[in-house]
Amino acid sequence: MTSPQAGPEGAPALGASRVTGTGRARTRAVPQATVARLAVYLRILGELVERGTETASSDELAAVCGVNSAMLRKDLSYVGSHGIRGVGYEVGPLLRHLESALGLTHRQPxxxxxxxxxxxxxxxxxxxxxxxxxxxxxxxxxxxxxxxxxxxxxxxxxxxxxxxxxxxxxxxxxxxxxxxxxxxxxxxxxxxxxxxxxxxxxxxxxxxxxxxxxxxxxxVELQILAFHVARRHLAGSDLSGHDGSAQHSLRGVRPAPDPGRDTVNRHAVVTS
Amino acid sequence: MTSPQAGPEGAPALGASRVTGTGRARTRAVPQATVARLAVYLRILGELVERGTETASSDELAAVCGVNSAMLRKDLSYVGSHGIRGVGYEVGPLLRHLESALGLTHRQPxxxxxxxxxxxxxxxxxxxxxxxxxxxxxxxxxxxxxxxxxxxxxxxxxxxxxxxxxxxxxxxxxxxxxxxxxxxxxxxxxxxxxxxxxxxxxxxxxxxxxxxxxxxxxxVELQILAFHVARRHLAGSDLSGHDGSAQHSLRGVRPAPDPGRDTVNRHAVVTS
DNA sequence: ACCTGTGAAGATTTTCACAGCA
DNA sequence: TGCTGTGAAAATCTTCACAGGT
Incomplete structure (x- = not known):
């Protein structure tokens, strides 16, 4: 399971819709994996707004979020399409749209x-x-x-x-x-x-x-990483000193490396 | 995405095997989702060992781990089958087997x-x-x-x-x-x-x-939960005061509720 | 009788690839 | 010409359901 970046995963559906899988389906099913990613897109959009960016294409957003652009477009399509063909997405409006789609309009004590x-x-x-x-x-x-x-x-x-x-x-x-x-x-x-x-x-x-x-x-997270370490050992030593990230753009925001394999979990908010 | 209990997800493969998806496949592919769950099984097995439990069936283990027993059996089968038909799994040996399968034989600074x-x-x-x-x-x-x-x-x-x-x-x-x-x-x-x-x-x-x-x-975790809260609101108010967990057994260890929908993430280790 | 190990079916999720609008 | 929105194909992951030991 690797999507943007491995972590926990799963998530419920949105609005009057339902999440794929559990429960009786009604309106439209929003994949749980999608809900988790939408939260990530939301944060990135917030950063872009602060930077003053007004529009971004799915390719640009996907690079920064660490996902495939087709997936990002499909994810956004679950909550309604608001992109402009030939241009991309308007950062501010999309941000607000996602907030309401994710039910973040109210404070949650x-x-x-x-x-x-x-x-x-x-x-x-x-x-x-x-x-x-x-x-x-x-x-x-x-x-x-x-x-x-x-x-x-x-x-x-x-x-x-x-x-x-x-x-x-x-x-x-x-x-x-x-x-x-x-x-x-x-x-x-x-x-x-x-x-x-x-x-x-x-x-x-x-x-x-x-x-x-x-x-x-x-x-569990550490054990999963330990497994990765063990696997690399069996595969053979690495080669380079490292850093293969290709600087991309979008006003200083670095794009993400390889999309992932896992499905949901994401970043942390409790920093220093 | 809901498996045992929603959280981050994704994980690499094991031993000489590879994880489904990324990279060139060689031996056998261990689904990333499986690796994440194996880490959970490992912890539960450790608890059972401390309790003195010697054997447990896939049904019992699955209940405690919050997953479907068929999935648990399939997960274990990826690292080699060590169960005893008609009986179940020997807790201690299985624990050790999983540790080595997950590459936890050495300390990882x-x-x-x-x-x-x-x-x-x-x-x-x-x-x-x-x-x-x-x-x-x-x-x-x-x-x-x-x-x-x-x-x-x-x-x-x-x-x-x-x-x-x-x-x-x-x-x-x-x-x-x-x-x-x-x-x-x-x-x-x-x-x-x-x-x-x-x-x-x-x-x-x-x-x-x-x-x-x-x-x-x-x-992001909180936003995913917020989405769940919002969804419940639209669905209609709940009914009971709560607590619908059915006491199960296996020496005091309570079984898990509904399996999940998400795919990878799991529990935390940093407690009080 | 009970329980594991698994092929096969079913669900989901991801990726392709392209029609269609700006 | 560039980029979105998506049906359809491909890849994954789960669940079924049952053959096969004990």
Missing amino acids: VALVGIGNLGHALAGYGGFGGRGFPVTALFDVDPDLVGIKINGIVVEHARDIPQTCRERDVTIGMIATPAPAAQGACDLLVRAGVSSILNFAPVVLQVPEQVEVRKVDLA | VALVGIGNLGHALAGYGGFGGRGFPVTALFDVDPDLVGIKINGIVVEHARDIPQTCRERDVTIGMIATPAPAAQGACDLLVRAGVSSILNFAPVVLQVPEQVEVRKVDLA
């Missing part, structure tokens, strides 16, 4: 359970709010943590998850607890009515089917 | 570039070493960070990446820098001979084709 090592980093990262996902509630069970403030948010006891999440209209939950506590945290979030969960704990969560869970497992 | 918010959390997380991925080198460009120690490892200046990584036989690099610095960090890692990179920065990295990059982009 996020709750974070587990304020340990990673949880602290996630809570302290300011990038979520800027992207429409304000971290609105923090939970843990450690008495030393309950009560402290991080970025202005008070850490509450996990037992208050149901009530607090409902009060603050939390729609997305993130679990960064130790593995043994993850299912319990998940159950509480579900009871709070949260239907989308991003799970960082190395556990396969049990949830009712209407709940969507996405998992980020760093150990 | 990891280098981390970017000791900011997330980087600190990753550097402080002790779970990597236990899983065979000791964080062996830390880098940043901030004078206030260079020189400090985290878990016994001294943070070095990023300019030393090539030399230090070679000295310590780093095979995997993790990038947790701010987006603008990611490509530079990547170039240095590549120059150091690192062929596998886990990228947390929201950028599509440009790398020579022999380098494998996996991306973890939290913003």
Whole structure:
């Protein structure tokens, strides 16, 4: 599985449409792989807007996003065609169109359970709010943590998850607890009515089917990479010192290398 | 894309085999999606071993891993069949077999570039070493960070990446820098001979084709979940309070709910 | 009787390649 | 002439369903 760049994958469908596969189909099916890529296109478009770029062809966008241009066009076609033949796409309008297609028109309050090592980093990262996902509630069970403030948010006891999440209209939950506590945290979030969960704990969560869970497992990512390392060893040593990327253009944005093989996962937002 | 549980995806092939898709095929192709799932099976098997479980059928394992039993059997068949008809799989031997199939027989020293918010959390997380991925080198460009120690490892200046990584036989690099610095960090890692990179920065990295990059982009994950939330809204309100998971068995390990739709990404290892 | 290993069928996803509009 | 939008072909990945051991 390699698309833009390997990572997690899968995703639901959009608008009144449905995602290919699960559930009864109705309007139009948007492949899950497509939804994941649309999120990537969205970010790239945002960067282009900041750069002042007004239009871009599918070839240019695809190069920057690391995908095949035909795939990018097909992906965009699932949410309606807005390109101009012979010209390309208008960056700004396309950006807004994708935002509404992906349901990013409203802010989605996020709750974070587990304020340990990673949880602290996630809570302290300011990038979520800027992207429409304000971290609105923090939970843990450690008495030393309950009560402290991080970025202005008070850490509450996990037992208050149901009530607090409902009060603050939390729609997305993130679990960064130790593995043994993850299912319990998940159950509480579900009871709070949260239907989308991003799970960082190395556990396969049990949830009712209407709940969507996405998992980020760093150990698994490393193992996949380790497999790659092992495979290269068997293949024979490499040759060059490296750097074979051909500078491309589009106002300084470097194009992506080979499209990929995997299907969905993408980049990270928690930077330094 | 939903398999065990949605997340990033894609992965290379194993042993003398190759991954479906990219490259010239030789021995046998192991689907990238399969490699990602094998890593999950591996973790679950480890848990079962700790529990003292000696054998498990594909149905039991599949339930715990959140996949279809036929898929689990087929996945295992790609690395050689070691099950016992009428009985199931011997947990211990299968675990060891998968470890060698995934190339996890050696430790893979990891280098981390970017000791900011997330980087600190990753550097402080002790779970990597236990899983065979000791964080062996830390880098940043901030004078206030260079020189400090985290878990016994001294943070070095990023300019030393090539030399230090070679000295310590780093095979995997993790990038947790701010987006603008990611490509530079990547170039240095590549120059150091690192062929596998886990990228947390929201950028599509440009790398020579022999380098494998996996991306973890939290913003994209949240957007995918947001899409799910939006879709549910259009569909109609939910009904129950929740918790529809049917307790299953296999010594306390709860089975997984509906298999998924996405294809690759998986769980996280950085817990509280 | 139970459970694995798999060919074959079915679903999805990706890539081709080209008609058609600007 | 350039580039989008897409039907159709190709490639992948999943699920079926059953032959074959134990």
